[in-house]
Amino acid sequence: MIRRKRQPLGQSLVEFALTLPMLILAITFFLDFGRAIYYYGALNNAIREGTRYSVVNPVKTSSEINNVVNLVKNRAIGLDLSALNVEVVPATSSDPRVTITATYVFRPVTPGLSRILGTGKQITLRARSIVAVAPVNMP
Numbered sequence: 001m002i003r004r005k006r007q008p009l010g011q012s013l014v015e016f017a018l019t020l021p022m023l024i025l026a027i028t029f030f031l032d033f034g035r036a037i038y039y040y041g042a043l044n045n046a047i048r049e050g051t052r053y054s055v056v057n058p059v060k061t062s063s064e065i066n067n068v069v070n071l072v073k074n075r076a077i078g079l080d081l082s083a084l085n086v087e088v089v090p091a092t093s094s095d096p097r098v099t100i101t102a103t104y105v106f107r108p109v110t111p112g113l114s115r116i117l118g119t120g121k122q123i124t125l126r127a128r129s130i131v132a133v134a135p136v137n138m139p
Helices: 011-056 062-075 113-117
Strands: 084-089 097-106 123-132
Touching: 011 062, 011 084, 011 097, 011 123, 062 084, 062 097
Parallel strands: none
Antiparallel strands: 084 097, 097 123
């Protein structure tokens, strides 16, 4: 008669129950990391569009600066506009560069990720674009 090796009942269930929380935490961490990378890319693309617009259409007045800020916010696809702050420094005769700086407050959904990173409950994403404006000599 052949005897079969007997495995402990419920062992695989206990192992699954012990590893499931870590697996779910890892999945949510990677999803949050992907969201942060997407938001950072969208933020960079938006300010690049704003600096390009500022170089093509010289910015001098506050209404033109507001147009650039609105353009950056419109190009920031997927971002919560209430958490987005845009600052525009137009080109001057002493400094012929347009500088746009944007900050976005990212709130991760992974429980405890902010504590692990030591940043509280939010992470601030910053992006800056500086482009020199070429002088235009009109005949």
